[in-house]
Amino acid sequence: MARPSIAAPPLSLLALEQLAMLEYASLVMTGPYLGLVPEGDGQAALILPGFTGSDRSTGPLRALLRHRGYTVHGWGLGSNIGPHDRIIVGMQARLRSLHERHGRPITVVGWSLGGVYARELARAAPSSVRQVITLGSPFRLRPGDRSFATRLYDMMAPRVEPFPGRDIAEQDRPPVPTPVTAIYTRTDGIVRWHTCIEVEGPERENIRVVGTHSGLGVNLAAVIAIADRLRQPEGSWTPFRPPSLLRHLYRKPDVWRPPTP
Numbered sequence: 001m002a003r004p005s006i007a008a009p010p011l012s013l014l015a016l017e018q019l020a021m022l023e024y025a026s027l028v029m030t031g032p033y034l035g036l037v038p039e040g041d042g043q044a045a046l047i048l049p050g051f052t053g054s055d056r057s058t059g060p061l062r063a064l065l066r067h068r069g070y071t072v073h074g075w076g077l078g079s080n081i082g083p084h085d086r087i088i089v090g091m092q093a094r095l096r097s098l099h100e101r102h103g104r105p106i107t108v109v110g111w112s113l114g115g116v117y118a119r120e121l122a123r124a125a126p127s128s129v130r131q132v133i134t135l136g137s138p139f140r141l142r143p144g145d146r147s148f149a150t151r152l153y154d155m156m157a158p159r160v161e162p163f164p165g166r167d168i169a170e171q172d173r174p175p176v177p178t179p180v181t182a183i184y185t186r187t188d189g190i191v192r193w194h195t196c197i198e199v200e201g202p203e204r205e206n207i208r209v210v211g212t213h214s215g216l217g218v219n220l221a222a223v224i225a226i227a228d229r230l231r232q233p234e235g236s237w238t239p240f241r242p243p244s245l246l247r248h249l250y251r252k253p254d255v256w257r258p259p260t261p
Contacts, residue, residue, distance in 0.1 A: 013189035023215030048114030082157025
């Protein structure tokens, strides 16, 4: 029996995406709380933008992480117009170059479609990826499923995607061979939130924040979670625990359950 297609989120949630600017303003105005962003010691990360985004869209996130002591890099490939060969080859080369430069695996953080890329990079080059962190990334979407970016994606993305196996359900694919943190919000107005969460298992976690899809890269709760994941000693992993003063910014996370036949 064929699985019903997943529809785009309701229009009421799409309207809430306009609040993303408030998330950015809130981040700028939370001066004292920025000290709660865990401080790093040079840990390296590659930040991948969402669909139609560029390094400019991830600039505030990279600047804040850099200020807190992390070594962060943009992807340097211009606008994310879908998984064209130029972008796939460019990401792989960028990751390989950063791995060689730093002499250790790199954390890959991907926003929306960027998170789908991050998971594929980890599958293709696990020795170069320390961990994957996704922000509202609908990695469980399949052909026929919809989001509010689907029509534009169909116009801009390649007709045949160079990622292998994207027509296979995520749960039927090899697991990502690195630790994975999936950050998401239930008020996502671009993609269905349940397409953005991981299964329960070792070195797998979902972190639910309050916010919008378009604001996840400047969401204080998301930024704190990213920094906390980055600062972990290499080779060790423990689940995320929100700082007590900001626990109200998080909600009880969900876990992906395969649909019953």
